[in-house]
Amino acid sequence: MALERSTLMESAVDLGPELLGSLISHTTEEGTVTIRLTELEAYVGNGVDPGSHAHRGKTKRNATMFGEPGHLYAYFTYGMHVCGNIVCAPAEQPSGLLMRGGEVVEGIDIARRRRATAKSDRDLARGPGRLAVALGIQLADNGSDLFAAPFELREGQKPQSVLSGPRTGVSGLGGSDLYPWRFWIEGDRTVSPYKRHPRSRVAVSRSRGSRRPRPP
């Protein structure tokens, strides 16, 4: 079954494991870059998730999270980084998947140009800010429809094994780091290294022969 907007009509928490392995493309004058998503983090804004930008209701900044699913929520952070989320769930139910890591599978020369400091291709989109640069996402792209040009979101090959663990970067406030809403493909080298969590656990039954899961 194809990945389409209706696929995204549920919570990011449930969609996270499902969307790993999906392909996101962005076309500019330079050409098309496609990234296979290997790491995603779910955020919801219904008041139970203090780590979410939408925790305290709709603002000008987070309005995209309250819109139709399948759009891009892009925001600026740490004074220098843009991060991109795939908006999930029906409108008015803020829910999104932060794209934290991926593998460039098309347009690698374009991505290398944009990420000139990357030491290897592995690092081109390893980390949320890096992924945004490699894909060519800017703050102005906030609100863009991911199912229309210049973007494209489609299904990729299902990963064999998916793990989950506490999210990265959320302050421990409100115990928000207790939600195991970070999802990644087991063993994939393009999963972000930042603040890796010592303890991870199996998220989806898709994983076979679960030995002790290895953090990314």
Add this chain to the structure above:
DNA sequence: ACCTAGATTCACT
């Protein structure tokens, strides 16, 4: 108007 925290990255050691 001012202040602070933040869904981070890079260059070093």
Add this chain to the structure above:
DNA sequence: GTGAATCTAGGTT
């Protein structure tokens, strides 16, 4: 592993 660089939104004066 650590520190610096950087800017925007949101809350507070």
